[in-house]
Amino acid sequence: MAGSAPGGGRPLIITEDPLLLDDLLRLCAAAGAEPHVHHGLPERAWAAGAHAMEASAGTAGTDGTAGTPEGGAAGSVGWETAPLVLVGDDAARRVRGAPRRAGVFLVGRELDDPQVWQRAVEIGAEEVLRLPDAESLLVDRIADVVEGAGRPALTVGVIGGSGGAGASTLACALALRAAHAGERTILIDGDPLGGGMDVLLGGESAEGLRWPDFAASRGRVGAGALEESLPELHALRVLSWDRGDRVVVPPAAIRSVVAAARRRGGVVVVDLPRRVDEAVAEVLAQLDLVLMVVPGELRSVAAAGRVAAGVRMVSRDVRVVVRGRCPGGLDPEAVAGLLGAPLAGEVPVEVGLPGRVAEGEPPGAQGRSALARFCDGFWQRALGSAQGVPA
Numbered sequence: 001m002a003g004s005a006p007g008g009g010r011p012l013i014i015t016e017d018p019l020l021l022d023d024l025l026r027l028c029a030a031a032g033a034e035p036h037v038h039h040g041l042p043e044r045a046w047a048a049g050a051h052a053m054e055a056s057a058g059t060a061g062t063d064g065t066a067g068t069p070e071g072g073a074a075g076s077v078g079w080e081t082a083p084l085v086l087v088g089d090d091a092a093r094r095v096r097g098a099p100r101r102a103g104v105f106l107v108g109r110e111l112d113d114p115q116v117w118q119r120a121v122e123i124g125a126e127e128v129l130r131l132p133d134a135e136s137l138l139v140d141r142i143a144d145v146v147e148g149a150g151r152p153a154l155t156v157g158v159i160g161g162s163g164g165a166g167a168s169t170l171a172c173a174l175a176l177r178a179a180h181a182g183e184r185t186i187l188i189d190g191d192p193l194g195g196g197m198d199v200l201l202g203g204e205s206a207e208g209l210r211w212p213d214f215a216a217s218r219g220r221v222g223a224g225a226l227e228e229s230l231p232e233l234h235a236l237r238v239l240s241w242d243r244g245d246r247v248v249v250p251p252a253a254i255r256s257v258v259a260a261a262r263r264r265g266g267v268v269v270v271d272l273p274r275r276v277d278e279a280v281a282e283v284l285a286q287l288d289l290v291l292m293v294v295p296g297e298l299r300s301v302a303a304a305g306r307v308a309a310g311v312r313m314v315s316r317d318v319r320v321v322v323r324g325r326c327p328g329g330l331d332p333e334a335v336a337g338l339l340g341a342p343l344a345g346e347v348p349v350e351v352g353l354p355g356r357v358a359e360g361e362p363p364g365a366q367g368r369s370a371l372a373r374f375c376d377g378f379w380q381r382a383l384g385s386a387q388g389v390p391a
Contacts, residue, residue: 009146011035012078014095015088020109023131024086031142032222035086036078083145086138092119100124107131107138139220144263147223152262153186154382157287159272159311161294161304161339166323169357169371170293170347171271172200173364177375179236180367183383184266186227188258189240190283191273192247198231198240202360206231210242217253221260234362248279255282262286267379276310284314291344294335296324301335308339319344321374347374 013024013035021037028035079085079098087095089108106116106125109132120128129138156174160167168191175187189197192211198204208231214221230237239257241247261268270283272290284290290311294304304320311318320341322332336343348370357363364372 009033009083011084011086011142011145012082013037013086013088014091015039015086015107017088017090017109020088020090020107020131023109023135024088024107027135027139028142031139031146031220032225033142033146036082084141087123087125089113089116089119092123096122098123102126105129105138105141107134136219143220143222147263151265153184153264153266153268155258155262155268155270155286155288156382157190157270157272157284157290157315159290159292159307160274161292161307161320162300163274163303165293165295165300166347167293168194168197168200168271169353169363170291170321170375171269172197172362173371174375174378175236175238175267175269176201176234176362176364177372178267178269178379179234181376181379181383183379184227184264185236186230186261186264186266186268187236187238188261188268188270188283189238190270190280192241192249194241194271194273196240196243197271198233198238200357201233201238201362203231203233203238204243206233206238208232208238210240211249212242212244212246214253214257215246215249217256219256221256223260223264226257226260227264234365251279251282254279255286258283258286267383274307276314281314284311287315287317289317289319290315291319291321292339292341293321293323293347294339296322296326296330296332296335298326298330301326301330301338304339308341322346324349345374345378347371 011028011033013021015021015024016039025035080101083103085104086107087104089106089111092106101124104123104125105127106120106123107129108116109130111128111130116128131138158167158171158174171187175185179185187197189211196204198206209229227237230239258270270287272280272283276284292304292308292311294300308318318341320336320339321344322335325331326335332343332346350370353363353371364375366372
């Protein structure tokens with residue numbers, strides 16, 4: 001798809017079908033987009049514009065478009081600059097002479113005509129979308145344009161290999177250090193029975209939405225709206241649980257919320273519960289990697305094997321963080337080897353951390369602490385990688 005900047009995030013609609021136009025305007029409104037609308041140009045106008053472009057190839061116009069004549073067809077409706085072009089099936093023949101570009105979709109309500117695919121090829125359409133079947137897909141495409149969708153957030157889950165492993169502490173510290181490094185950061189509390197990440201950050205009374213507020217979400221959640229609705233604590237946004245009795249959010253709502261957080265870019269950290277149910281599986285499917293925190297003792301290593309087996313059923317990449325040294329002589333590499341997962345590093349047990357947290361200092365706040373150093377090193381490797389995920 002074309003980049004979002006040139007068209008200002010406004011898709012271009014070309015159709016003379018009033019019913020189809022009503023549908024497309026409704027879908028744009030659902031995606032938060034205000035489109036440019038053109039009711040179609042005579043075919044000869046597109047051809048004239050294309051011919052003029054060929055004749056003046058290599059000559060840049062004053063607006064930076066190569067060879068587009070002033071008042072020409074492409075320039076007059078923003079064909080080249082719109083980030084997304086939705087061409088009604090009724091108007092396909094009229095735009096056959098337009099320059100080829102990415103981000104063009106042929107849309108109709110009745111697309112049983114076998115010639116529709118030929119028309120799609122003629123205008124260089126990426127896809128043929130039939131309404132109402134493709135409404136959800138089209139809303140997603142339009143919303144991506146509005147939100148300036150680019151590289152998704154590096155999304156990291158943190159899970160305890162055993163009870164009391166310190167996964168929430170690590171998740172909180174990772175998010176805090178990412179925000180400290182200037183990354184747009186969202187911390188998501190995926191454990192409804194964990195006590196609340198907002199509490200760990202000292203912001204349980206902060207204004208903003210919590211998970212139960214999203215329980216009724218259906219379909220796509222806007223990335224920008226999500227970010228703005230969440231409490232802001234220590235320069236990061238936090239989606240946590242409230243103090244109420246509700247601890248269940250439908251998996252579909254969880255999927256939509258996490259997807260919205262990822263589309264916003266930057267960094268997303270998710271604190272995961274040890275039990276992998278349907279809702280947790282929806283989160284795992286969207287993670288780039290999972291860090292499994294394993295205390296350095298043999299019973300925890302044994303328990304972590306069972307947790308890892310459940311996580312691997314969904315997650316693509318699971319790595320081990322060893323917390324403290326095993327008294328039985330196992331070093332971190334050996335622990336990772338027993339679990340069959342790469343070693344992400346070792347975090348020594350930090351004396352005094354529980355007391356500082358109780359006094360209101362969130363984990364990772366002290367830049368020289370072992371925990372903060374681990375997190376800073378992790379992000380340097382992760383964010384410095386060409387793929388966004390550490391090797």
